[in-house]
Amino acid sequence: MNQERRILLGRVLGAFGVRGELKFQSFTDPVATALKYQPWLLVHNGNERELPPVRGRETNKGLVVTFPDCADRDVAEALVGAEIWVARSRLPKPKPGEHYWVDLEGLAVSTVEGVELGKVSYLFNTGANDVMVVSGDRERLIPYVNEQFIVSVDFDVGRIVVDWDPDF
Structure with missing residues (x-):
């Protein structure tokens, strides 16, 4: 991802199940909208990398996402606290009179x-x-x-x- 302005979309809260799914705290409204703004930039422990397309679903406990390279609970737990950012240009233009x-x-x-x-x-x-x-x-x-x-x-x-x- 280039050096354009970035927006914090959310962060990884924890593992969800045993297959590497992640509980994701989305800062978008509605929360599932975060899935539309891809590619995501994963920032964790001083490192950052662009993620391939991420899948997710809304549950009664929030958003659950699957990263392509996260296949088990141990990998998911190691990502707790990771932040997800997106380029500002990925967001739709605000309506007249509205602002991000x-x-x-x-x-x-x-x-x-x-x-x-x-x-x-x-x-x-x-x-x-x-x-x-x-x-x-x-x-x-x-x-x-x-x-x-x-x-x-x-x-x-x-x-x-x-x-x-x-x-x-």
């Missing part, structure tokens, strides 16, 4: 009054809404709620404008 979180990371953030707050470090979900973590003179947690707090996102200039009190 990874595309927001690194954008400058300023208020509607023009006060610079910093750059987007990362986003996370609280269950109620998404939260944007902005690092600048200090760290700010800004709810990622369009129209209420997020005024505009401009990828061309690399800026997000927020309706936010800079002292908060």
